[in-house]
Amino acid sequence: SQQGEEDPQALSIQEGENATMNCSYKTSINNLQWYRQNSGRGLVHLILIRSNEREKHSGRLRVTLDTSKKSSSLLITASRAADTASYFCARRGDTGTASKLTFGTGTRLQVTL
Amino acid sequence: DGGITQSPKYLFRKEGQNVTLSCEQNLNHDAMYWYRQDPGQGLRLIYYSQIVNDFQKGDIAEGYSVSREKKESFPLTVTSAQKNPTAFYLCASSTTQGDRSPLHFGNGTRLTVT
Secondary structure, eight states, X not given: OOOEEEEOSEEEEETTSOEEEEEEESSOEEEEXXXXXXXXXXXXXXXXXXXXXXXXXXXXXXXXXXXXXXXXXXXXXXXXXXXXXXXXXXXEESSSOTTOEEEOOOEEEEEEO | OOOEEEEOXXXXXXXXXXXXXXXXXXXXXSEEEEEEEOXXXXXXXXXXXXXXXXXXXXXXXXXXXXXXXXXXXXXXXXXXXXXXXXXXXXXXXXXXXXXXXXXXXXXXXXXXXX
């Protein structure tokens, strides 16, 4: 079952602007991961942040995690048309079957020229 | 190049027929997973396998079956008992059962049942 949601569901920005997507969850996590999906394709792993980390960077990506609020955000800076895709957060719980990842419903990002 | 291959990319079946989706990986990963994705939705876990000859039900296993006879292969059978089988099916793998292993995905099979 879904354990959280991303918002917004859809986001449209112009090239060069920053895009921020948020992810909320309900239960304790071991780590949280962000994935990207181009239309009709599989998902590609972008970045992983552990529960004891607050911020992580990878190129133009910045991820934050606030475990007290059970939320994470993904910031894409200086967006490009090629960033157009759906972005999903996935939570790995800290108890039970550790091999399961629970995905949110995703944010559809459209970057226009 | 290492990766996950799902075949076919598109699959059409008549209602009442079983159909098997192929998933092969050459990444030497222990764990493999099947997810289902419906339009505008997130991914829902169908089955997963952490080791050869062993697999566990995910959140929506009813109407599906799997096998894991080889490390490289994790085929998914969509049976006639699955009430709404039309969907996009994604196979994934990861290195270990470990908590920090990201998933590597194939490019999916789009199944249409009429």
